Amino acid sequence: MNIGIACYPTYGGSGVVASELGKSLAERGHKIHFISYAMPFRLDGFSENIYYHEVEISSYPLFDFPLYTPALASKIVEVAKFEKLDIIHAHYAIPHAISAYLAKQILGDTNIKIVTTLHGTDITLVGLEPSYLPVMKFSIEQSDAVTAVSRFLKEKTLTSYQIKKPISVIPNFVDCSKYIRVTDEHVRRQFAPNNEKILIHISNFRPLKRVGDVIRIFNIVRQKVKSKLLLVGDGPDRSNAEQLVRELGIVEDVKFLGKQAEIIPLLSIADLFLIPSQSESFGLSALEAMACEVPVVASSVGGLPEVVIHGTTGFISEIGDVERMAKYSVELLMNEAKHRMFADASRKRAVEQFEEQGIVSQYEDLYEIILGNQADPSIGAAESR
Numbered sequence: 001m002n003i004g005i006a007c008y009p010t011y012g013g014s015g016v017v018a019s020e021l022g023k024s025l026a027e028r029g030h031k032i033h034f035i036s037y038a039m040p041f042r043l044d045g046f047s048e049n050i051y052y053h054e055v056e057i058s059s060y061p062l063f064d065f066p067l068y069t070p071a072l073a074s075k076i077v078e079v080a081k082f083e084k085l086d087i088i089h090a091h092y093a094i095p096h097a098i099s100a101y102l103a104k105q106i107l108g109d110t111n112i113k114i115v116t117t118l119h120g121t122d123i124t125l126v127g128l129e130p131s132y133l134p135v136m137k138f139s140i141e142q143s144d145a146v147t148a149v150s151r152f153l154k155e156k157t158l159t160s161y162q163i164k165k166p167i168s169v170i171p172n173f174v175d176c177s178k179y180i181r182v183t184d185e186h187v188r189r190q191f192a193p194n195n196e197k198i199l200i201h202i203s204n205f206r207p208l209k210r211v212g213d214v215i216r217i218f219n220i221v222r223q224k225v226k227s228k229l230l231l232v233g234d235g236p237d238r239s240n241a242e243q244l245v246r247e248l249g250i251v252e253d254v255k256f257l258g259k260q261a262e263i264i265p266l267l268s269i270a271d272l273f274l275i276p277s278q279s280e281s282f283g284l285s286a287l288e289a290m291a292c293e294v295p296v297v298a299s300s301v302g303g304l305p306e307v308v309i310h311g312t313t314g315f316i317s318e319i320g321d322v323e324r325m326a327k328y329s330v331e332l333l334m335n336e337a338k339h340r341m342f343a344d345a346s347r348k349r350a351v352e353q354f355e356e357q358g359i360v361s362q363y364e365d366l367y368e369i370i371l372g373n374q375a376d377p378s379i380g381a382a383e384s385r
Contacts (some may be wrong), residue, residue: 001367001371002030005022005033006036006089007034007036010093013281014119017173018089019041022050025364031049031176031265033085053145054075055071065081070102082260085112087112088104089117096116097114097139101143113370114142116143117170118137118153123160139167146163146167150171150302151306168366170362170363171282171354173359174355179291179292181294184269193227196226197227198227199217199230199271199273200231200267201231204235205235206235206237207236217274218254220326222250224294225333227253230270231255233258238256238321272333273285273296274296274297274298276302276325279302281303290308291354293343295314295343298315
């Protein structure tokens with residue numbers, strides 16, 4: 001198959017999933033054409049069957065904002081025409097699914113199919129800006145197939161938009177052959193020279209990630225367990241987080257590492273992963289931590305309870321309950337036997353439920369169904385409406 005993937009190239013879950021999906025499909029022999037305004041974050045080095053097409057955005061004095069949606073549609077038309085695309089897989093309804101639909105109308109080619117994967121922010125956007133609702137609903141219903149990364153997101157979409165089209169739940173995934181714990185004691189000693197416990201948080205530092213709560217949880221934990229905190233990522237809340245660390249007087253125990261291309265070495269030295277988010281459609285960073293045998297303490301929002309099993313692979317608390325999350329953290333860090341049990345269970349769940357090959361096969365089956373090559377629409381049968 002020739003598959004066009006329209007996605008954001010940035011340091012976030014949707015871009016990571018789109019990149020990893022494309023790479024895995026390319027390894028299976030499909031020709032993958034990434035279409036975006038920059039090279040996707042996880043695409044590093046040459047890969048056979050992978051091509052990148054840059055969307056060029058021109059600035060005109062007449063327009064206050066860059067016209068990305070029509071620029072993307074034009075690029076999709078160009079790629080679809082000359083590369084003979086079978087499928088356009090849009091990650092996010094706005095602007096990617098809308099641009100894909102526009103491109104399909106311009107081409108006048110009903111053979112090209114559109115798959116839209118909802119990742120969360122595109123759906124919750126309506127809560128912030130209701131004027132987007134008609135466009136969102138239209139782009140979803142005009143897609144040939146729609147997937148959501150969690151049951152939570154599927155139900156929220158159906159409720160918010162009164163969608164009549166079936167939505168398949170195909171969760172995010174992790175390459176468990178790559179995401180595996182290989183502890184480097186030299187790296188660990190750099191951050192924990194006195195064998196302190198290491199807590200870690202990875203995100204794009206947006207307000208909904210509640211990085212301040214991560215720091216407050218750690219501040220309580222460190223008073224009972226000798227520990228260090230690694231903060232990986234960057235974003236609008238980083239300055240506030242740095243200020244809070246200074247106010248609490250814990251600068252020596254908290255390391256801001258910024259964006260990191262390679263997070264496996266960091267996860268491999270961590271003892272606990274903190275993700276107290278206000279909103280999380282799936283929680284890919286938590287899954288990656290679990291694959292590296294790192295138990296997770298999370299908030300009970302969105303798709304996180306579908307990833308983290310309370311009392312088995314980690315603990316779940318109400319949003320903002322810093323005290324309880326700290327209590328759970330201390331409980332795991334002070335009980336080696338329990339921590340080992342949770343670590344093993346985390347790895348087992350990642351392998352059995354979210355391993356890359358099985359999930360990518362679900363996408364392949366979905367492609368075959370909408371192209372008419374597979375009669376039995378089994379993908380997401382139990383999850384579709």
